[in-house]
Amino acid sequence: MLYQIILSGLTVGAIYALIAIGFTIVFSTVRIVNFAHGEFVMAGGMIYAYLSAVHGMPVFPAVAIAIGACVVLALLVYELGLASMDKDNHIAQVMITLGVGITLKGLAQIFIGKDTQFPPAFSAGGPLAVGGATIPYQMLWIVGALAVLMLGLYMLLHHTRVGKGMMAVSINHYAATLMGISPRRSAVIAFMLAGLIGGAAGTLLAPVASAHYDNGIFLGIKGFAAAILGGLGSPLGAVVGGLILGLTESVTAGYISSVYKDAVSLVLLLAILLIRPQGLIGKRLPQKF
Amino acid sequence: MTLTSDRKLTIALLVALPVAAALTDNAFYKAVLVFGMINAVAAVGLCLMLGFAGQISLGQAAFYGLGAYGTTLMASRFGVEPVLAIAAGALLSMAVGWSISRPLSRLHDHYLAMATLAFGIIMFIVFANARSLTGGLDPGTSIAKFSIMGRDLSSMNQLFWVVWVGLVLAAFVAGNIASNQIGRSLLAVKMSAAAAASVGIDVVRAKAFVFAIGALLTGLSGGLYAYFARSFNATSFGIGYSIELLMMVVLGSLSRVSGAIVGAFIITVLPVVFENFEDYKTLTFGVTMVIIMKYMPSGLVDGILGLPGRLSRRAKA
Amino acid sequence: MLAIRNLNKRFGGLHALRDVSIDAPPGQITAVIGPNGAGKSTLMNVISGFISPDGGSITVAGTPITGMKPHEICRQGLARTFQNLQMFSDMTVLETVITGRTRHRRASLVANLLMTPRVWHDEKDAAQHAQTLLETMQIGPSYWQRRAGDLPYGLQRRVEIARALATEPAYMLLDEPAAGLNDEESVALGSTLRELAGRGIGIVLIEHDIELVMNFSRHIFVMDAGGVIADGTPEQVRSKPEVVKAYLGDEHGA
């Protein structure tokens, strides 16, 4: 039983991690928490469900279109909503992402509908038995996608010009501008990446947990919690945060109390923040006077 | 002294409310006004925390709930006079606000946002499951009609005045804070904690104070809500309300007490107006919010007054 | 006397302060100079309580303040300014300086919440006092209602000094107050500081502007690599070879 609970917790944690990475990438470059991110995840799942259930499209084209649509959505969110805002007015920017989130929810409700949908899993069959425990195939896809994504991000951030530029912007906006790196371009790329990752997370998650226009907030909060737990701005932190969150929830539900599983995991989060106010892997910005 | 212009606007709003109420016999419009004022009391609390001291709270609904449940418990279990029950609920909320402020004072920005969000969710779970105290999510709890010294004051007209007095009190205290050294200390903590400390302001104590007063006002609002709703359950105190409060404060104007009141009415009234759009109401609401924040990033009050940015109020001092 | 004895501070491998001992008497300008990275800013932050020292002691007029929090140190009569400006940007200039009076306000919390006549009276007094200080710092009334963050850099520095003065300090730590000022402004600043010292305030000046230091301070401490390598009057310091080598020589040579 313990083995299965840990395995389930880690796979759910992988989902939270996928969502958290989207928060963290936008935060690194734009320094705001994108409250619309949960809605990107929702949109990915909804569009995938719509294409496959209503139009009978095969899995992978439908997934590709759903993810593509999320990238475009994310780009629009940045260009129409945030691009021209005062960079230092964080709270106004956060409110815009909140408004955009509500807008996306409204759009999904109108164009796709209000039904709860379970689109098909990426591959048939399953679950896979792993030494006394089982894991659904779709969860393997999720874990695999997380691994591929982390590898891809690492390559992007450390081995490409674009990625290095984003890293520079995340460390120091001003200096990056002096070096000829455009914070705006980095922001565009960050948002597109967030759309890509969020959309992918949505399509991966929907066959397991359903797609519904109202799920964005729930998913967003879990992802945000994971990102904060690990330390905002660090993709590795997002993964660690996600896995810890998923594991805590699962172990609490299995051994302590399912009623208080969210409460226990959030108390743990608070406790960690009180000891490390910058999150587990986050770097503390030095104070300068 | 430096906030006289906003004080005038606040007073104008407070006076306009009874006038508006007198113009209609429609109990629904009155109920909207009353609910707007209840929200405004809570928003004024958050305005002090976020607008003045820069302490974001995404767990404000917890204080709202503490006020509502505290009031209900005092009134229903111990037969306490309603006004005193509301005071007790507000004080309970204040005590909790004060006691969480110390550990939270180490956190900043997004981390504080998450921590308060977590606090809000935890409290919601407690409200939903401490059934012997709260009645949980279903069937919830209920409270007797509002009265003073045995005199029934539960009609919408009478409740209007009760809640109005609550709002006037909240605005009076918040307006005073905004225009004296307490408000300046809070602003100082928000703008530079280091500099605030360097002029002798105890930053931790200032944060504790603002959490306490913010929780007190939001708790007061919760107590008023209990008498307004009479029957309610834990769903009223979820994250949704915390986010709505945040919208009220930011949409109105972060740096003004009047902004919180205006924002509260916008967030109370807009959904009622958009109700007629049926399926399009969520979309309309979202788009409206984006447009307001994009074109009036300092909030509607500053935007409409056409003054440049959040400091405009000071230019006239 | 602001007396600093054997202060030590390590950041990991870096020995940022080693056995630093400095005396700053009241009514005098005492300067601390040294090349970048000498430990001057760390010293400031340790004295004002933002960083706790690993060892050593600090006393203000005989009262030990080591280990106190920054706001407690302020209440012991020690005020400071910041190298990287720490303005209350969204306040007006006048409000900024009034905020400096916070520690001298006596009205109770409840009186403040209710805004009793006494609080109104206090507010007026504080404003009056702030205006006087602004005039002392040569900031004219036309600036008083401007947003503090919108002022030119040099003026912001002066507002910071006025804010520190509003706490009615016995000692002031000024962290590069002349940074960004032109020669003329710098000289004017020097005269103002001398006037303040004349009122009995002990001023500790950390500065890169050698002219200012040499012309206006009574005693100079020279720091390098976390330690005090020399001290004395401007003349004495100027002539010490180790100082010239470590600091002045470089500066003048450059």
Added chain:
Amino acid sequence: MVSKHGLSSQLSRARLALAAVALAATMGVHAQDVIKIGAIYAASGPLSLMGVPEERGLRMKVDEINKAGGINGKKVELIVYDSEGNTAKAAQQARRLIESDKVLAILGPSSSGESLQILPIANESRIVLIAHAGTEKMTNPVTSWVFNTPPTDRVVAAHLLSVFKKRGITQLALMSAADGFGQSGANAVKELAPKYGVTVARHEEFNRTDPDMTAQVLKVKDSPAQAMLVWSSFPAPTIIAKNAAAVGYNKPMYNSYAAASKDLLVQAGPAAEGSFVSSMRLLAPDTLKAGDPLRTAVQKIYNDYRAKYNEQPATFVAHSVDAMSIVEAAIKKINGPVTRENLRASMETVTHAGGNGIFRLSPTSHGLDPESQSMLLMVARGGQWVADE
């Protein structure tokens, strides 16, 4: 200065103007010619699972009435608000329907929490409220103006518990959603279980939208419980069915009526096979015997709904259709003007065989007749729900 007299005369003038506008507005819609009915449904939000079919059912019934020429020659005009499942919002909407829209009666809302908040408002404003709430508190004790159409959660729980008793299930594991719907059901089951000799050996909760409930399922599997009862709306029942299949849970699974729809079968596929659901008759219109008085009513709702919306009706459809049918019957019985007071009095004389069962309304009964046998046990066989009694 405006004198006190002057101010009040100004106010009254403004009032007069407002009244004139209001009058003009009501004249515009020919107040005499229509019957205005208000409704509050959670058409979005976590309770939309109930609110959406309820609203569709109501619109279907009203269309039918209007096509047939209305009630006593008057067309029915519907005003429906979306409460999003938010109690505060629902209460405001009730006031709006009463005061601004001036409706004759209010149907809904969907959840107990919302309904309980509106209950005192309806009684004090003196307007008929026909709620669709699961809590028996709506009609027990009976209050003058408030009616309720669904079988209460106690009725549903009692039905399931009687099934357990019959099948020798004495140890039960309860899985309920951490929301109002789940809590209400769990309360009813826990309260009534001892009466049927059933022990709740395990009680686990989950968020309706959690992506995985394996931990809870494992705890149930590990317990002495002989069966699992899931009380939640979607998507949780589907996820639990899948998780249970994955970890090899092999005891019977029962679901509340919230899962009584095609969705569970489609979404969970083989994992749902063999699971039971306590449903209202609407899911299986053919299970009623030929002579059953409910048969025609249930079949009509079922067929009409399929024809209109091209899908199977969820069980909630009957709540609103029954409510509207009762209002229709009551209005027809009114002698004299159709006022709120007359409607209320007339309501208490209506007997109606509806989709949810028999209503014998009277001053002492404002809901379903307890002997209605509203509930039916169904089992998933070969991808279909079939009656299991």
